[in-house]
Amino acid sequence: MELDVSQGFLHPATAFPFEASLTLEAQDVGGETVTFDPVTLEGTYFVADDTVRLEGRLTTTARAVCAVCLAPAEKAVGIDFDETFRKDANETEDECFRYEGKSVPLDHMALTLAMLNLPMRFVCGRPDCHAAAELKAWNEEGKVWKEEPESEGTYRPFEGLDVLMKKEPPEQ
């Protein structure tokens, strides 16, 4: 997705509103796949001395599996950005993005922003998630893990722990 900024070259130092949407490819984050809903960028741009400045807000939803129960989990992403594009930028060294001609490429910027703002881990937050269920059971003495729903899939990080726990009850 390229944003046409030719108006900015005709009228330097003048802010022009823009709105763009694009899609990001699924990303591998430490072995987990993270996908993104269509990304919306909204804001203004202006051109000064061959530098294009974009200010605005990026919104999307990041999706992955819950770190606890592997159910689908999502996280709304909203990022205020203020980014600079230069014609001769070295993106790996400079703190800005590169563009050519009279348009700026938005995909790399959007992906960079989205990846920098991912949560440390995704948690689904459903009431029957293992995290919530186990914490609840933990607090209700004597009911530890007995109410684990059978339909909740195959991932049981605490399987076997209950045996240990019965020998040494946790201190509250």
Ligand SMILES: [Zn+2]
């Ligand atoms: Zn969960």
